Amino acid sequence: MKIAVPREIKTHEYRVALTPAGARELVGRGHAVTVQAGAGEGAGFTDAAFEAAGARLEADVATLWREAELILKVKEPQPEEIARLGAGQTLFTYLHLAADEALTRGLMASGATCIAYETVTDRQGGLPLLAPMSTVAGRMAIQAGAHALEKAQGGAGVLLPGVPGVPPARVAVIGGGVVGENAARMALGLGAEVTVLDKSIVRLEVLDDRYQGRMRTLFATADAIEAAAREADLIIGAVLVPGAAAPKLITRAMLAEMRPGSVLVDVAIDQGGCFETSRPTTHAAPTYLVDGIVHYAVANMPGAVARTSTQALTNATLPFVIALADRGWRQALADDPHFLAGLNVHAGQVAYRAVAEAFGLEWTDPQALLG
Incomplete structure (x- = not known):
């Protein structure tokens, strides 16, 4: 799978969604990881470290987004990033949609599949990626x-x-x-x-x-x-x-x-x-x-301690990223009901009930979207 890691553009956000160690794991499984040049610098991870892990560097942000099948981020996409997102792409990041109607509608209009770190659950009822x-x-x-x-x-x-x-x-x-x-x-x-x-x-x-x-x-x-x-x-x-x-x-x-x-x-x-x-x-x-x-x-409080936060985040998200990359979003979510809880938006439909209720939108059972 073609995986993209863009540089975060939210104000004073220094984290990056993947460490070089995480990139190495994905490349070792046969996936193509592309990292935007400079994406890891704020967290102390150099371009050279990503290249040594087998990732490819891309300076042009438009090319990075356009060629990606799976996009890994830390914070919710900003307006210019939503404009780059399209149908057939999967976005995996923190979304917090219930607090932002404009973001919710923007992601619906993109046609993309959007999975939120913060609503993925575990067997104990916890939120392992939050x-x-x-x-x-x-x-x-x-x-x-x-x-x-x-x-x-x-x-x-x-x-x-x-x-x-x-x-x-x-x-x-x-x-x-x-x-x-x-x-x-x-x-x-x-x-x-x-x-x-x-x-x-x-x-x-x-x-x-x-x-x-x-x-x-x-x-x-x-x-x-x-x-x-x-x-x-x-x-x-x-x-x-x-x-x-x-x-x-x-x-x-x-x-x-x-x-x-x-x-x-x-x-x-x-x-x-x-x-x-x-x-x-x-x-x-x-x-x-x-x-x-x-x-x-x-x-984005953890952005101030970007290196610690990036390492802690990748430790938690990497098994889920591997599942998405190895099996595709439909199979990965079908195999794990706790991962399925992370699905918030797909192809214009809201799959998380609390988000739909927050803005008076129609809710679609995520099971129905697995097709």
């Missing part, structure tokens, strides 16, 4: 939040661990999944006072047992979230409804009850954000103020 970036984002959320709490960044001037005689910062993490646990773990390690809120008692029990009561766990009622917001110096939004838009859990009205200079870090921004006042930002301008509260809502 998990590595969720781990990175959860850990980065505390770094970003701690920096945003500094007075020069608009924050309250609070040091996360405090010092002897001065209490540590209070951190509230809304959502106890992969992002939330990693954020809580980092905050605990830095010496903060941590509260995790979640609607799953089972998940709260796991966290309580795993961390031996060192973090406070609360069932996530509206009252509990409001109380945590009033007390917290830093709030991490880590909720996830797979494939669907995130619920708005911190409202504009609640900001007035928070301490001035408190910080909101919205890790759910790819899915529309879980704070009512969230809007996507970039690494170039990551924060903004609303009613005296600092908001951090970078939509």
Whole structure:
């Protein structure tokens, strides 16, 4: 199969969808891998490393896209990339369609087959291709939040661990999944006072047992979230409804009850954000103020640690890429119902129910598209 790896063009996105080691695996199985010149530089992978792995370099982006059967990316395609996508091609990347109607309709119009990393499942009910970036984002959320709490960044001037005689910062993490646990773990390690809120008692029990009561766990009622917001110096939004838009859990009205200079870090921004006042930002301008509260809502947080993120992503995606390359998308998805859950759009039809419901579009059962 002809596999293309374009350079990411989203603002301050330095990751690449495949490492040279991954390219070597695919070439060794008889596939043709073409990498856009310079695609891996931001993550520390040189063109020479890809060539040594057996990949071909292509400087012309139009040629790269036109000749590809399978296109591997990291972030959702930008408008100029959607225009290059066509029927008969398969796109495998993060999509987060429920937060972006224009992107959804653009992919439908392209006629391509679009498989989303973030909705592929596993036997345990997890999201194996979202998990590595969720781990990175959860850990980065505390770094970003701690920096945003500094007075020069608009924050309250609070040091996360405090010092002897001065209490540590209070951190509230809304959502106890992969992002939330990693954020809580980092905050605990830095010496903060941590509260995790979640609607799953089972998940709260796991966290309580795993961390031996060192973090406070609360069932996530509206009252509990409001109380945590009033007390917290830093709030991490880590909720996830797979494939669907995130619920708005911190409202504009609640900001007035928070301490001035408190910080909101919205890790759910790819899915529309879980704070009512969230809007996507970039690494170039990551924060903004609303009613005296600092908001951090970078939509591609792991892109800032591109080398670590690229390696972690390829580790997770490579078995699925090999399945697509060896068997084609129809057979690969027919063989694995968990992989089939990744199918979002095919030939103008929406195959993921939450995306269709978000925009009032007709939903097509993905099984019917396997033909």
